[in-house]
Amino acid sequence: MLKNKVYSPMQGALGGFLGGPLASLYFIKQNYSALNNDEGMSKTLLLGGVVIFVLLVVLPFLPEKFPNMAIPIATIITTRLIIEKYQFSKEDILSNEELSFQSNWKVFWVSLLSLVILIMLFLSIMFLLDLLGIINFIY
Template identity: 35%
Template structure:
């Protein structure tokens, strides 16, 4: 009779489960994601798919909240937090949840001499979870850094373009303004703005982790800006001396300018 009762109560005889110890070990390695997955596998083995699905979702959400919170904490505070503190906290929480939701079942499963998955398999799942989290976190960090980098680059380059637009109208003024007015415009606006553009490109080159395509673009823009300064400075001399003897040199510089513009448009 006792043997018959044991067989009746041994509802988990033909299934394998993850022990509380194995789940906790995997959680230390792979965080809440590993915990959620292993707990969900136990529920599925116990024919409780809905609870299994919920456990996995909770593990994913907990992982997002955990690492999202870490990103929001100032770096100077994060560096003061002991490395093992957070893993110990969320592993302790996981242990409590497992004991609450599955503790009695796991205890009976063990007392009946039923099978458990090895701790090594659980640890392997923890490592996989760690890799997944690492890829997501570093991917997010990389994209965030790139977004910030491109934003800084675009802001500076917009000023470059503004300076360019405001100075190229000078060529229209050549036929409408006096020499005195043209010289004043060159000294106070045109040449200073192109020197500012050179400074803008030099500052952009100082940005860390600048992609190779932007580095190459900066080289072209720097040459382009330098040729612009040369052209306008030579124009200034020609206007001041009221001569056309520099026309050939000015034309050659403009040919170089066009070449750099062609490179930018490629």
């Protein structure tokens, strides 16, 4: 019997910490995919995409004294709560014969790739804002 591989709340939270909101979006969406929940996938992509876009646009304008860990902590808490409340807990995965955990290595590599993509998006927005004369981005 083939098991659906899913991300536990802790894997999603850790991946979100390492790879940012883009990684969290991926983990939550993949869990909805494993549950065959198309509505959950659509809402996740829409809301997650909006949140990531807003973050990328707002980040350059945050004050210098803005707490460095505020966004990563918010990402960790939000990801964990969404997976636990709307998908499943670690205990649910362990007790369900149709579910198994994704590899922690996959969590790591997806998070790393998400971080690289997020950095590229952020730098693109920074260069665009500099080009438009909105900010002075130091090269």
